Amino acid sequence: MSFSDTDFLDRVNWSEHPLVAAVAQDHESGKVLMLAWMNREALAETVRTGEAVYWSRSRKRLWRKGEESGHVQKVREIRLDCDSDALVLQVEQVGGIACHTGRERCFYRRLEDGQWVETDAVLKDPGTIYKG
Amino acid sequence: MSFSDTDFLDRVNWSEHPLVAAVAQDHESGKVLMLAWMNREALAETVRTGEAVYWSRSRKRLWRKGEESGHVQKVREIRLDCDSDALVLQVEQVGGIACHTGRERCFYRRLEDGQWVETDAVLKDPGTIYKG
Numbered sequence: 001m002s003f004s005d006t007d008f009l010d011r012v013n014w015s016e017h018p019l020v021a022a023v024a025q026d027h028e029s030g031k032v033l034m035l036a037w038m039n040r041e042a043l044a045e046t047v048r049t050g051e052a053v054y055w056s057r058s059r060k061r062l063w064r065k066g067e068e069s070g071h072v073q074k075v076r077e078i079r080l081d082c083d084s085d086a087l088v089l090q091v092e093q094v095g096g097i098a099c100h101t102g103r104e105r106c107f108y109r110r111l112e113d114g115q116w117v118e119t120d121a122v123l124k125d126p127g128t129i130y131k132g
Numbered sequence: 133m134s135f136s137d138t139d140f141l142d143r144v145n146w147s148e149h150p151l152v153a154a155v156a157q158d159h160e161s162g163k164v165l166m167l168a169w170m171n172r173e174a175l176a177e178t179v180r181t182g183e184a185v186y187w188s189r190s191r192k193r194l195w196r197k198g199e200e201s202g203h204v205q206k207v208r209e210i211r212l213d214c215d216s217d218a219l220v221l222q223v224e225q226v227g228g229i230a231c232h233t234g235r236e237r238c239f240y241r242r243l244e245d246g247q248w249v250e251t252d253a254v255l256k257d258p259g260t261i262y263k264g
Contacts, residue, residue, distance in 0.1 A: 008246050021153045021167055030162030032211075035153055035218040047243070079164075079239035080248050082231050086167040088239045099214050107211035107220045111179070114137050116212050 006044070013084040014040050019055055020085045024098065026105075027076045027090040033098035034106040036065075038087060050075055052089060069129045071095040095124075102126045138176070145216040146172050151187055152217045156230065158237075159208045159222040165230035166238040168197075170219065182207055184221060201261045203227040227256075234258045 012020060019037040026033055036054040038046070042062055045053040049064075052073035056063035066072030077090035099106040101122060108120035144152060151169040158165055168186035170178070174194055177185040181196075184205035188195035198204030209222035231238040233254060240252035 005246050008243060008248055011248055023155050023164055023167065025162075025164060030157075032155055032157060032164070032220045035155065035213060035220075047246075078243040080241045080243070081167060081238040082233050082235075082240070083238070086238070088164045101214050103214075106213040106215070106218070108214070109212045111140060111210040111212070114140050114179075116140055116143055 008047075009040055009044055011084060012040070012043065012080065012087075017085050019057070020087060022052075022054060022087040022089060024052060024073055024089045024091050024093075027092055031105055032107055033073075033091070033093055033104070036063075043087070046075060046089075047078070052091060066094065068131075069095070069097070069100075071097050071129075073098070097123055097129070100126060100130070102129060140179075141172055141176055143216060144172070144175065144212065144219075149217050151189070152219060154184075154186060154219040154221060156184060156205055156221045156223050156225075159224055163237055164239055165205075165223070165225060165236070168195075175219070178207060178221075179210070184223060198226065200263075201227070201229070201232075203229050203261075205230070229255055229261070232258060232262070234261060 019039055022038045023035050024033045039055045042053045042055045052065040052075055054063045072094045073091035075089050075091055079088040102124040103120045103122055109116040110119050151171055154168050154170045156165045171187045174185045174187045184197040184207055186195045204226045205223035207221050207223055211220040234256040235252045235254055240250055241248040242251050
């Protein structure tokens, strides 16, 4: 990218929190699919490629969403919040599965009468999603 | 709360991250209004009162959303993600303003051709929202 192209990256408040929260929302249904993290490089790569790239806190490396599963997220829109430290992505979820458990979304549990109740079915056996 | 009532709190992964991200989504429009943080007490208070209570990272104290502005969030649903460290709240946003800038949502900037562009109007002058 040229110098001027990185201006939008400079406007994110990385200094206070090197990782910002990124919410992925299905661009059609409006369902919140997952919440992940981005550092500056992840956001730059997301914009450059048009597909969601996060920072994996557990693996401590860039995580190209769908790199193993094929369940990539095509990014339709990116929004930044008032404090410049949170993002919302409108995505097209390839395969219809965002969660590593094989469900549509990671938020598959709802609080009902003081208990977390699973409301979403497993659409695909994770064993068949992740071969490695 | 009685002992058994706190079981749902124990199932959130506070140990790794004492603050979990909480996404507030408008229960009707599906718009993501804001992203804030909860510690265990904030989640307990949210459930107890039925209104969103966050942990303010800047003020380092519980933040009863709307305590100054009156723009409280009535919580219709709470979801937990697969890693048990992120929440999505379906809320009814009283006053129709979630953002301290007087806008409907904090995510009022959209990335367009490499620039963050304000897409949402200020609905109410913040000076008239916050008297203190």
